[in-house]
Amino acid sequence: MPYEFKNIYSNIEKRSGPIAIRFDINSPVGRNGRIAQRNGDVNLRLETNAYLLQAYSKLGPLILMAHQGRKNPPGKKPDKDFVNLLDHHLVLSNLSGIRIHFVEYSPGESWEEYSAKLVKQVKHTEPGEAVLMDNLRIWDFEKEFKPDCPYIPLFQDLGLAAYINDGLPLWHRDDASLMFGRHVAPTYIGHISMKELRTQHRILHDTGRKVMIIGGKKPKFEAIPNLVDKMDILTAGVTGILTAKLSGHEIGPRNEELLADVFKGMDKEIKLYGDLVEDYCIGYPVDFTLSQQGNFSDSNRFNVQLKDLSKPEWETYEIYDIGKETVKSYAEMINTGRYDWRIRAGPNGVYEMGFNNGIKLIEHILGTGFVALGGDTVEELQHFDLCKPIMYSDGIVLLGGGSHVEGFAGMPYPSIEDLLEHGSVS
Template sequence: MFRLADFNFHGRTVFLRADLNSPIEKGRIISDARFRAVLPTVKHLLEDGAKLVIGTHQSKPYKGDYTTTEEHARILSELLGQEVEYVEDIFGRYAREKIKGLEPGEAIILENLRFAAEEIKYKPLEECERTFFVRKLAPLIDYVVNDAFAAAHRSQPSLVGFARLKPMAMGFLMEREIKALTRAYGTDERPRVYVLGGAKVEDSLRVAENVLRNGKADLILTGGLVGHVFTLAKGFYLGDSNIEFMERIGLLGLVDRAEKILDDFYPYVRTPVDFAIDYKGERLEIDLLSDEKRLFDEHPILDIGSRTVEKYGDILKGARVIVANGPMGVFEREEFALGTVGVFKAIGESSGFSVVGGGHSIASIYRYNITGISHISTGGGAMLSFFSGEKLPVLEALRVSYERFKDGA
């Protein structure tokens, strides 16, 4: 795959596909983490004299944080110390004129790419290539740089559509992500421990199936809703309130699949031995084997318990490789952050190589100032897809582009 160092961008028009999709509250972006992650690539291109066209998406149609990229332009301008002009268009005449008018070292950011209907659907590279978005912009672009690792598991026009038309290179963030994830997945160092939490249960089951079947993991620790599903699969009842909630969000149908994983790979999947609930306004920890578990009928589980944190911590501190995705509970409530913070602190204290990803995981790491983690991935879904053994469309597009243009690089 092409890297930034493979090209001289001076005076050339470069389309940089970034992923600046950020959390928004009351109409304002509340985290600039993804902006800072892509900043080295943006600076390199501008310092190299590129005419820079930045594209990103923000959320999905009809969601509360689906908005324009006007504030994205403001934040990026502040971080760079130079103007990144917001262009209220994507591939129409106004956008194309703005692209044509760029001077070396100048940058613009296009409107939210998902305002274009073509960008919503997942289509094969060949179909993405034929979209209006690609056909309108390709004649104006010399190079494409893809630094949107968090969207690498998606096949959409802005992400893969230029691959056979223009040389496409990895940005610094993309290169760093691929290097870290490849090291964690391909290493022979042992023990290799995966921590699967959060709410992306089906994705986590795919990861568990793949890494256990292919000998990439020695142990899997579970928490969050992933832990709930595996606990049910082991035959423990988690109470009426928790069962009803899991049924409502469609998780009960995954219990049989989790049971199959346990049948095939027992005892390599560990589940919590105790949980925490909100009982009369306070955190109450309940052992899974105690009579107090009757309280699960009326009180939802909000975290793993202290004994589980201790057991997981002992395992993690001795691990040589750790891959973690998703929190252990509702960490947004401080009294129920104990599990997530305890597990992530243990990962940070381990001398092994660690990769942690997922939006909620990252949020908890920054919120509670957890240090020592080797690599914090910007992509939750993309990271899970990678460790599931799936081919990521953006990485495949980068390979296609390399094969097409390598002789002229």
């Protein structure tokens, strides 16, 4: 396995200086602009990382690097999840039991001004304590690593002892905070990422049968060409709607608008995926749950067959979930297919509004060999209190989502490929 690196503790304990950790604590933000802070409601990513900080803090002062949401360009609707990390700081402090200082960004502050505040705080931070930087995506240079990345001189001046990359859920990206570390200090793979990589490796190299249900609100079909020869594919979410359309079905005007918005500028990719749909048996829903914006009452939720979506009575309705027949047919196919691994990648419906047919499907197929890939799926499972039932029934819940889909597809992880090729400062 190419991702095995030296033991973190035996190597770092002989060094002095702060240790930077890039991890993923991205959490769902409520209508009040806050993340959940009560026990039982805290996002699993945030909770898991918080407990590990106590172990990492034994090695020296920690500098914690994370993002929340995404910074949309001017003119585009702001992302409700793009908030600062003040609430994350409170949760991390409460769960980890260590003292964590938060260096908050002030609106209008330049990087030079912010980094000066950070340096001052780090220099007054003792071993066993940590400093949490504010949302890294505030800074435009975070989007893509470049040789003049401002993180490099900052952490060189701080005398960084080590950099720990524990951000596997982001590994399919080349964000600056994932890529800079090897240029500054000895670089290690964190515990959560290593554990999830081992699971991914075990599944990928198992000769048993595999099936993946690809859902979610983001395009994921780019990975499917590299997956279809390794496992069977069923679709839901926006990928399921697109697959149904490319298979020759009419989906209704509101759903056409949805696809046009989600897949804007992806005509070439859709053409290639359409060819794949013709050549391979890629499953798609046979029915959907429809409703209308502004009226999600139970009396305004309808189970509609795929063949009926183009009828006039459904012109003002949109797809919000897979349908009951799809739950039944997918479950029957999976449970009679003798699959050793049943992988769930992305919600099947808009779970935030109580559309839960995707959850019903999970309840039919969980147990040994069931794997839930993280991101929105983890949030969905927590919403319906299903994480522990999955794990207690010998299933697996991974924190990485899209990064695992691309990993199963054999697509490279930029920060890891770069580290393997060039090594890190020793």
